[in-house]
Each structure stands twice: as C-alpha cells, then as structure tokens.
Amino acid sequence: MSDEKSTNSADEGSADATDERRFDTSSSTGSASGTTERSRGERREPVPSNRFVTDRRVTLAATFVVAFCSIAYELVYSELLTVFFGGTVLRYSITIGLYMFSLGVGSVLSAQLGEPESNFLRTEVYLAIAGPAGAMAIVAVNSLPAMTFSGKGQLVLALSHVPILVVGVLSGFEVPLLTDLVEDREGTVFASLGRLYPRRIVRGVLGVFFAVGEPDERSFSEVLGVDYLGSLAGTVVYALLLYPRFGLVVSVFALGLVNAVAALAFAAWTFSGSAFTLSRPTTGRWRTVLVVGLLLTGSYAGLVAHPNAVDRAVTTTYLERTIEGEFPAGTADVRARSYDTTPYQTVLTYERDLEGHAGTETCLHLDQALQLCDRWVDSYHSGLVDVPMSTFDDPSSVNVLLVGGGDYIAVDHLREYNASVDQVDLDGEFLEMAREREFFRQYNDDAYEYDRLNTTTEDAFTYMQGTDETYDLVLLDVPGVRNDETLSLYSTEFYTLLREHLTDDGLVVTWTYTKGNHPSHHKAYTNTVREAGFDRYLPYYVFDDLDGDDELEAGERFYILSDGPTPEPALERAESDYIREYADTFDEWQWWTIPRYRGVDPNSVLHPNYDIIVDY
Structure with missing residues (x-):
C-alpha cells in the first residue's frame, strides 16, 4: 500500500497526513460521527457523512456495471471462439478458466496502484475500449489472408484468447480499487437491505456450520457481493436479451457503451463540486480520460443506434x-x-x-x-427426395417426416407425389423468410401452401420424443455438423428415435460427408448410426455440371438407411426432370452392411464424440 494512502500516529493531526487527493479537510467536522476506522491497519481522515453515502452508492453502482460488462464480454468471446474453433464446452471452459486466472493476476497487480478514484475511472475507460476491441481482434485474427506457415493454427488460436486475459486483468483491478473507495458498511444500500432479512435466523443457521461473530466494518464483502450480483445480471441479460436481439457484434458495442457511460457518470458524480482538490497535472490527465470517454460514448451510441447496418x-x-x-x-x-x-x-x-x-x-x-447454390439446387433435392420416393409403388400413400428443409424446396418435390408431409424445423424466422423472399420462392414455388403439409416449429429431437406418429420415409435436410449446436442431430439417441418411429418398411435418407474428405467424421457417424440399430445402407451420388464446362462432376453424397427392407429405386417413377435427364449417371444399386470401426466411439448426447464435427 503506498504512503499516500496511509497515516500514522506521529503525523495524524497534521495537514500532510490528510489524503488531499480525496477530501477537502476544510469540510470535515472531525466529530466521531464523521470518522471511520478500518481494520486493515490504516485509518482514514474524517469525511462529510452526507457526501460519503452518496459516493458509496455511486461506487457500488459502478461495481455492478463493471462486473456486468466484464462477464458479458467473456460470453461474447466464448461464443466467437466456438464459431471459429468449434467445441462449445471446451471453449466456454477455457474462457472461464482464463478469466478467473486473469482476475487473480489483476487483483495482485492492483497492489501497485495508487489514486483509487483516478485508476478506477481509467479501468472503466480501458474496459470500454478493450471489450469491443477484443471481439473485433478475434474476428480479425481469424480472417487472416489465405497464407500458410508453420504454426499458423496454434498462433491464431493463442492470439484469439488474448482478449480474455486483457479484460480479466482489468476487471481484476476493480474489487481492490473499489474496496478503497467504499469505506463504511453502515448506512449503505446493502446495509439497509440487510435489515429486511431475518438476521437472527440466518445467523442461527450459519452458526450450525461456522463460528459466527459480530459483523465488522470492512467494505470488502459488500463490494464483492455487488460484484457477484453484477456478474449474475450480466449473464442473464446477455443470454436472454442482448444476444438474441442484437447478435454478437452489436452486443459487444452495447456493452462498451454501458462501460463508457458508467465511467462518465462516475467521474461527473464523484468529482463534481468542491469535495476534492486535484493538482494541475492530475486535472490534465482527468480531462484526457474524460475526452476519451466522451468519444467512446458517442461512437458506441452511434453504432448501437444502427444495429442492423x-x-x-x-x-x-x-x-x-x-x-x-x-x-x-x-x-x-x-x-x-x-x-x-x-x-x-x-x-x-x-x-x-x-x-x-x-x-x-x-x-x-x-x-x-454452405446449403445450396443455384447451379446444383435441383440435383441435391432430387437426390434427397426423388430417388427414395421412387422406391415406393404408391408414392401418394407414403407418410413422410421432413426434418429441416426450412426453404420448402424439398416440400415442393414431395408435392409432386401427393405424399403426406410432416415437417419439423426449429427456426420459425427462417421459415417465414423462405415464404416471403424471392430467392427462396423461385425454388419452392410456394410449396408452403401444399394442403398435405403440416409444419411444426420445434426442435426435431424434442418432436421425436413427443410424437406417436410413424413414418414410411424420414428425410434429413439438416445443416452439417460444424459445431456443438447440431451434435444432437448426429447422435445415437436421435437416430434411435428415428428408427423407433419408422413403419416396418420405413427408410431414413440423409446427405453425408464423403469418406475420403472427412475420414474421422465418417467413422464416428457410421458407428453412431449402427449403434442406433441401422444395419444396412444404400449409398449414391448425384452428378451435375457444377462448373459450367458441360462436364458432369460428382455432387452430393446420400445414404438410404434401413434396419430391414432393402428396396431398389425405380427411377422411371421419379417425378423429376433432373432424374429423367441424368438417370444413366446412377450406378447399379447395391445395399451394404454398415461397418463398425474399432476404437471409435459413437456420438452420444451425454458422451459426445467430437470427431464427428467437421471443421474445414
């Protein structure tokens, strides 16, 4: 602790012993009611009691804001890291660990800081800069030009975690600085609230497990309590309001705006009037910090005011x-x-x-x-829908479950067969987009109006657990497994549910990643499907002129999965111009036994195999 922040018995009454940075002694009464003793080996000079309470309330409010923004910044970083590197559990775990570690580092380093008012304001301003800048740095580092060099992946990963440490260290300064600013528990907001709960009962319960005593006057526990409360509020508000409404980019600027406004409010309230005497150099530094705070506030406010842009x-x-x-x-x-x-x-x-x-x-x-390109949109949906539909003698009697397919293009193909279609898709906004925008309507031909279509907006896993319906054909028009969010759709539990809801002759059809390009995924996926009870599969490609050179290339790869029947597609029954034109490109149909790979765990909801995630 610096000499400027302590007094001793030898000079207790002298003017030099007064903390001139904080209080004007001419306004001090010197009475017992205005004097506060600290139990940390030092004593503050008398201060005006009315200003003391006001400053405390502002300081505790600032504590809340710092904690609120700091934890929310870390949630933004965790989500960005998940987007770039996958592995939600891993990314959030590492982020939390690094954040807690850097909080400790900041707390230790804060022992070297003097002028708690000045340094707390600077911390707020620095956080207002570092929080949004850290998010943009993560994006920038992962958008490096397509160059290769030894260790690039490890370097990018390491640099992407630096913002976590920066925000954590700055946040670690907070509690020690604020503890120096909040002098007295009596008369505080939390002390007043403390009278509302049954203290005797609480102390009795605590006394069963701990040795209890009379509360001391230390402010540390109060500051820490507000800090934890702010962290809770930050996680809840971010998860329920900021991220769903604004997304990652605008959310981080909104948090920066809150930090900047809090810094200005703290400065305006704490240093207004004549309660403090600042030296000329200190005044100049304060002005610089305030100007930066004003610039940040204006800039962030402009950005948040135009979130979509x-x-x-x-x-x-x-x-x-x-x-x-x-x-x-x-x-x-x-x-x-x-x-x-x-x-x-x-x-x-x-x-x-x-x-x-x-x-x-x-x-x-x-x-x-990538979901589709107009050059191969027809061949993909013909492979997904028309090939398996041609295995049925009476397509109009087929009961189909379409998982995903929110663009309604698969529904348009199924409409040609007059099949009954239950569609389940999680994203209602995307479904609405596909109904309204010309980009989708040019391909789906208003198939959402099909009279034998029943669309349910719900998670497919939850839907399968709650329905008693059985299906002749299940079509999986779902996103690739690029991160943890789609892991459940590639799990043993989900495929088991699909198999249990098939009729005796039912089939499941899905597009797949190729074995040659993604061997680890293929092994995990194959063992997952086999573990779920499917034992045979019919593989096939669709071919198309993908590059416009009048030559056919292999496009998407599909599997028809079965635990019993092995029907052969009869492409002459397909209601597809693509199938009619390219029927001769399909190889001879051959069902295969689904292999089992030793040493490869299936992907399960409770025991995920992250090798099934495709990262390229």
Whole structure:
C-alpha cells in the first residue's frame, strides 16, 4: 500500500497526513460521527457523512456495471471462439478458466496502484475500449489472408484468447480499487437491505456450520457481493436479451457503451463540486480520460443506434473473406446479397465467381455451412427426395417426416407425389423468410401452401420424443455438423428415435460427408448410426455440371438407411426432370452392411464424440 494512502500516529493531526487527493479537510467536522476506522491497519481522515453515502452508492453502482460488462464480454468471446474453433464446452471452459486466472493476476497487480478514484475511472475507460476491441481482434485474427506457415493454427488460436486475459486483468483491478473507495458498511444500500432479512435466523443457521461473530466494518464483502450480483445480471441479460436481439457484434458495442457511460457518470458524480482538490497535472490527465470517454460514448451510441447496418457490415465482410479463403488465393470473388440473423442461425445469400467456373452463381450459407447454390439446387433435392420416393409403388400413400428443409424446396418435390408431409424445423424466422423472399420462392414455388403439409416449429429431437406418429420415409435436410449446436442431430439417441418411429418398411435418407474428405467424421457417424440399430445402407451420388464446362462432376453424397427392407429405386417413377435427364449417371444399386470401426466411439448426447464435427 503506498504512503499516500496511509497515516500514522506521529503525523495524524497534521495537514500532510490528510489524503488531499480525496477530501477537502476544510469540510470535515472531525466529530466521531464523521470518522471511520478500518481494520486493515490504516485509518482514514474524517469525511462529510452526507457526501460519503452518496459516493458509496455511486461506487457500488459502478461495481455492478463493471462486473456486468466484464462477464458479458467473456460470453461474447466464448461464443466467437466456438464459431471459429468449434467445441462449445471446451471453449466456454477455457474462457472461464482464463478469466478467473486473469482476475487473480489483476487483483495482485492492483497492489501497485495508487489514486483509487483516478485508476478506477481509467479501468472503466480501458474496459470500454478493450471489450469491443477484443471481439473485433478475434474476428480479425481469424480472417487472416489465405497464407500458410508453420504454426499458423496454434498462433491464431493463442492470439484469439488474448482478449480474455486483457479484460480479466482489468476487471481484476476493480474489487481492490473499489474496496478503497467504499469505506463504511453502515448506512449503505446493502446495509439497509440487510435489515429486511431475518438476521437472527440466518445467523442461527450459519452458526450450525461456522463460528459466527459480530459483523465488522470492512467494505470488502459488500463490494464483492455487488460484484457477484453484477456478474449474475450480466449473464442473464446477455443470454436472454442482448444476444438474441442484437447478435454478437452489436452486443459487444452495447456493452462498451454501458462501460463508457458508467465511467462518465462516475467521474461527473464523484468529482463534481468542491469535495476534492486535484493538482494541475492530475486535472490534465482527468480531462484526457474524460475526452476519451466522451468519444467512446458517442461512437458506441452511434453504432448501437444502427444495429442492423453494423452487424451486416462486420459480419458480411468477415463471411465474404472466410468463404473466399476456402478456395486457393485469388480464385474466388464473393459478394454478399443479403444477411440476416435469427435466434438460431445466420442466413447469408451471396454471389460468387470462381476461377474455372462459367458465370456467376448465387449461394446460401447458414452459419458456417454452405446449403445450396443455384447451379446444383435441383440435383441435391432430387437426390434427397426423388430417388427414395421412387422406391415406393404408391408414392401418394407414403407418410413422410421432413426434418429441416426450412426453404420448402424439398416440400415442393414431395408435392409432386401427393405424399403426406410432416415437417419439423426449429427456426420459425427462417421459415417465414423462405415464404416471403424471392430467392427462396423461385425454388419452392410456394410449396408452403401444399394442403398435405403440416409444419411444426420445434426442435426435431424434442418432436421425436413427443410424437406417436410413424413414418414410411424420414428425410434429413439438416445443416452439417460444424459445431456443438447440431451434435444432437448426429447422435445415437436421435437416430434411435428415428428408427423407433419408422413403419416396418420405413427408410431414413440423409446427405453425408464423403469418406475420403472427412475420414474421422465418417467413422464416428457410421458407428453412431449402427449403434442406433441401422444395419444396412444404400449409398449414391448425384452428378451435375457444377462448373459450367458441360462436364458432369460428382455432387452430393446420400445414404438410404434401413434396419430391414432393402428396396431398389425405380427411377422411371421419379417425378423429376433432373432424374429423367441424368438417370444413366446412377450406378447399379447395391445395399451394404454398415461397418463398425474399432476404437471409435459413437456420438452420444451425454458422451459426445467430437470427431464427428467437421471443421474445414
């Protein structure tokens, strides 16, 4: 503790012993009611009691805000790291661990800090800068140009975690600084609230397990209590309000705005009037910090006032660069057409020009996964729908469950067979988007109006647990397993539910990642499906002219899964122009026994196998 912050018996009554940075001694009464003793080996000079309470309330409010914003910043970082590196449990666990560690580092380093008022204000301003800047740094580091060098992956991963440490260390300064500012428990907001609970009962219960005594006058426990309360509020507000409404990008600027406003409020309230005497150099530093705070407040307020524009500008720029990075440098040009966020996913439509591909094609991305491009949208849905539908003698009698398919394109294909369709999709906003926007309507032909369609907006796993319906055909038109959020749709439990809701001759159809490109995923997925009770599969590709050079290339890969019947598609029954034109591209149909790979665990909800996640 610095000499400026303590007094001793030798000079207790002198003017030099007065903490001139904080209190004007001319306003001190020197009475017992205005004097506070601290039990940490030091004593403060008398202060005006009316100003004392006011300062305490402001300081505790600032404590709440700092904790609120700090924990919310870490949640933003965790989600960003999950987006870039996958593994939700791993990312959140590491973030929490690093954050707690850096809080401890900041607390230790705070022993070197003097001027608690000045340094607390600076901490608020620095957090207002570091919080949003950290999020943008994570995005920037993961958007590096498509270059390769030894250790690039490890370097990017390490740099992406630096913002966690920066925010954590700054937040660690908070409690020690605020403890120096909050001098007295009596008369505080929390002391007043303390009279509302049955103290005798509480002390009696505590006395069963602990040795209880009379409460001391230390402010540490009060500051820490407000700090924890702010952390709770930050997690709840972020999860229920900020992230669902604004997404990651705008949320982090909103948190920066709260930090900046709190810094200005703290400065204006605490240092207004004549209660403090500041030296000229100190006054100059304060002015600089306040100017920065004002600039941050204005900038963040402008960004938060236009959330859609900000989110679109940052996210589409990142996504454009990321998609281009999937191809060799200089061979792809990507331009976003529309960008939207729903409570469950990001929806990006874009135009792309690829070297060696004739013309421009328009594509759809959901989160990190490519869903369709107009050059192969028909071949994909013909493979998903028309090939398996051709295995049924009377397609109009088929009861179909469509999992996903929120663009209604698969429904349009099923309508050609007059089949009964139950569709379950989690994202109601995306379903509405597909009903209203021309990009989707050009492919689905208003199939949402099909009179034999029943659409349920619900999680597919939950739906399968609650329904008693059985199906002749289940079509899985679901996103790829690119992160933890879709793990349940690739689990043993989910495929077991599917099998249990099949009729005796029922089939499950899904697109799949190829074995050659994703061997780890293939092994985990295969063992998962086999563990769920399926023992045979019929594999096939669809072929199309993917690059416009009048040559056919292999497109999507599909599996038909069964635990009993092994029907052969009769493509002449398919109601598809694509199938009629390209029927001769399909190989001879052959059912195979689903293999089992030794040493590879199936993916389970309770025991996930993260090898099933595809990261490319």
